[in-house]
Amino acid sequence: MRVHVADHPLISHKLSVLRDAGTDSPTFRRLTEELVTLLAYEATREVSVEPIEVTTPLTTTHGVRLTSPGPLVVPILRAGLGMLEGMQRLLPTAEVGFLGMIRNEETLEAETYTERLPDRLDGRQCYVLDPMLATGGTLAMAIDFLVRRGAKEITAITLLSAPEGIERLERDTAHIDVPIQLFSAGLDERLDENGYIVPGLGDAGDRLYGVVD
Numbered sequence: 001m002r003v004h005v006a007d008h009p010l011i012s013h014k015l016s017v018l019r020d021a022g023t024d025s026p027t028f029r030r031l032t033e034e035l036v037t038l039l040a041y042e043a044t045r046e047v048s049v050e051p052i053e054v055t056t057p058l059t060t061t062h063g064v065r066l067t068s069p070g071p072l073v074v075p076i077l078r079a080g081l082g083m084l085e086g087m088q089r090l091l092p093t094a095e096v097g098f099l100g101m102i103r104n105e106e107t108l109e110a111e112t113y114t115e116r117l118p119d120r121l122d123g124r125q126c127y128v129l130d131p132m133l134a135t136g137g138t139l140a141m142a143i144d145f146l147v148r149r150g151a152k153e154i155t156a157i158t159l160l161s162a163p164e165g166i167e168r169l170e171r172d173t174a175h176i177d178v179p180i181q182l183f184s185a186g187l188d189e190r191l192d193e194n195g196y197i198v199p200g201l202g203d204a205g206d207r208l209y210g211v212v213d
């Protein structure tokens with residue numbers, strides 16, 4: 001797995017505001033989208049394109065277009081949904097599939113409660129969106145799911161990642177022979193005793209959408 005941690009002052013600035021406990025929900029949502037758009041620029045560097053001929057008002061020239069089938073964007077509900085619009089800004093024609101996953105806050109085990117994805121993903125590049133990579137259980141399960149469906153390449157985009165989660169992802173995906181990349185806006189210090197990222201930003205889903213019991 002190739003891991004990329006962003007190194008850009010605009011990303012650091014927006015991430016700092018996002019972390020701030022005083023940032024309200026509308027601002028949190030807007031910053032999440034902006035950060036994803038910035039990350040997506042780098043994360044789509046290897047998006048698959050094919051050569052085409054373009055007719056301009058003056059002449060014809062060589063260009064490219066996204067290959068078909070195009071990339072599939074997969075937000076992991078609930079918090080990943082907050083990243084979708086930011087991603088679609090750069091990939092407006094991408095199809096979107098959904099994975100609903102929740103981490104049990106006692107066992108810290110991830111569980112899939114819904115999915116709406118094409119039956120076969122053969123030949124597809126998949127972009128998985130989830131703001132938080134904590135223990136890594138959720139993303140590892142999502143990647144396993146997409147690989148079993150036939151994804152040919154997986155790029156995960158996160159806002160914050162914990163070293164423990166990256167290690168687990170490396171371990172759990174070591175046997176997988178499709179290319180896997182992780183793009184994260186920030187790499188934090190550690191997890192606390194409840195599996196929360198420190199210093200982190202708290203519960204991303206709650207900060208985006210409010211507390212659900």
Ligand SMILES: O=P(O)(O)OC[C@H]1O[C@H](OP(=O)(O)OP(=O)(O)O)[C@H](O)[C@@H]1O
Pocket residue numbers: 076077078079080101102103104108110130131132133134135136137138139165195204205206
């Ligand atoms: O790396 P892990 O230890 O598996 O934890 C990370 C997961 O936890 C959060 O989701 P949560 O389960 O809170 O669901 P939500 O998006 O509905 O809030 C987050 O958005 C990740 O999906």
Ligand SMILES: O=c1cc[nH]c(=O)[nH]1
Pocket residue numbers: 079132134195196197198200201202203204205
């Ligand atoms: O820090 C964390 C860990 C898991 N889920 C979150 O939303 N935040």
Ligand SMILES: [Mg+2]
Pocket residue numbers: 079203204205206
């Ligand atoms: Mg949550």
